[in-house]
Amino acid sequence: MKKIVILILLLAAVGGIIYVMQNKKSDSALREEGIGEVMESMPEPPPVSPIDPPAPTPTPPPADPDGGPIKDDMGDVDVAPAKVFNITGKNFSFSQTEIKVKNGDRVLINFESTDGFHDWVVDEFKANTERVNPGTKTSVEFIADKTGTFEYYCSVSIHRAAGMKGKLIVE
Ligand SMILES: [Cu+2]
Numbered sequence: 001m002k003k004i005v006i007l008i009l010l011l012a013a014v015g016g017i018i019y020v021m022q023n024k025k026s027d028s029a030l031r032e033e034g035i036g037e038v039m040e041s042m043p044e045p046p047p048v049s050p051i052d053p054p055a056p057t058p059t060p061p062p063a064d065p066d067g068g069p070i071k072d073d074m075g076d077v078d079v080a081p082a083k084v085f086n087i088t089g090k091n092f093s094f095s096q097t098e099i100k101v102k103n104g105d106r107v108l109i110n111f112e113s114t115d116g117f118h119d120w121v122v123d124e125f126k127a128n129t130e131r132v133n134p135g136t137k138t139s140v141e142f143i144a145d146k147t148g149t150f151e152y153y154c155s156v157s158i159h160r161a162a163g164m165k166g167k168l169i170v171e
Helices: 002-023 027-032 036-041
Strands: 083-090 098-101 105-113 137-144 148-153 165-170
Touching: 098 105
Parallel strands: 083 105, 098 165
Antiparallel strands: 105 137, 148 165
């Protein structure tokens, strides 16, 4: 019977500690209630485990303001600047039918349609722009890393067969 009383007192003390922790009530107030002495013989309650810090959320890269695939910071990595070609397309031809670059050149094609829906593609370098209507500019960049003469063309419908093509010469 006595043990039960002690157990109840201990439980009350533990409850009291928690109560104090939560309410920052002074010890003296409890001592007046006769629990203080028991409390002092009790080990400190384990500290409340801190809330796990929130997992760091990965910050997405800043959006490309131009929305285009070409990033200026690419130029910071490569030593040589890109060879830039500004080409327009219409039904059914490109403004330029031959492009000459050196092996290893970084090539930047800025493409715009002046009439019709077109793109600029060269299969051997897996390079292709978006398909665009007049008024939308698009571009593609690639490394011309093999020599030869390659055909670039418009992949829309039968435009290539209709003559919308040109030669990319890599020397
Ligand atoms: Cu086309």
